[in-house]
Amino acid sequence: MRVVRPQPLTKAAFAPFGEVLETAGAEELVINAGMATRYNDLARVDVAPDTGRPGIAIFRAKPRSLPLDVTMFERHPLASQAFHPLSGRPWLVVVASDDAGRPGEIHAFLASGDQGVNYARSVWHHPLLALEEMSDFLVVDRAGDDNLEEFRLETPVRVEI
Numbered sequence: 451m452r453v454v455r456p457q458p459l460t461k462a463a464f465a466p467f468g469e470v471l472e473t474a475g476a477e478e479l480v481i482n483a484g485m486a487t488r489y490n491d492l493a494r495v496d497v498a499p500d501t502g503r504p505g506i507a508i509f510r511a512k513p514r515s516l517p518l519d520v521t522m523f524e525r526h527p528l529a530s531q532a533f534h535p536l537s538g539r540p541w542l543v544v545v546a547s548d549d550a551g552r553p554g555e556i557h558a559f560l561a562s563g564d565q566g567v568n569y570a571r572s573v574w575h576h577p578l579l580a581l582e583e584m585s586d587f588l589v590v591d592r593a594g595d596d597n598l599e600e601f602r603l604e605t606p607v608r609v610e611i
């Protein structure tokens with residue numbers, strides 16, 4: 451069985467798949483008469499504005515444990531999808547390149563409790579993977595139908611530390 455080991459989530463490593471949502475490295479704007487800092491323009495929300503509109507949700511995810519055997523990937527051809535942890539716990543991000551319309555090379559990232567991600571439109575990813583305990587995530591994606599595409603691998607890939 452193919453094994454994938456999670457790497458730390460960094461902007462550079464995740465760049466082929468979208469953006470990392472974090473204060474580190476962000477443009478800082480002092481706002482509200484100095485009472486707040488805006489970490490600005492972290493990611494591109496892309497929801498096919500001709501027909502779609504952005505939606506905001508909260509996902510409450512049950513925890514998974516490692517090693518995790520992964521078979522399911524999905525992508526949203528009409529929308530980016532952002533997840534940001536609200537519970538302050540680490541979580542797992544599993545993505546894949548596209549190989550002629552199916553998931554290709556698989557990458558796993560261990561996100562800290564202060565890091566979110568924005569999957570760019572049509573990026574293959576595993577559905578949300580919380581770790582340790584039930585965790586809430588703020589989600590920004592496309593309200594309504596986003597033409598979800600799913601793909602089941604013929605053989606599982608094992609994600610393990």
Ligand SMILES: NC(=O)N[C@@H](O)C(=O)O
Nearest residue numbers: 524531575576577578579
């Ligand atoms: N169903 C749903 O919106 N979840 C997935 O898109 C996901 O990436 O978790």
Ligand code: NI
Nearest residue numbers: 524531575577
């Ligand atoms: Ni998704």
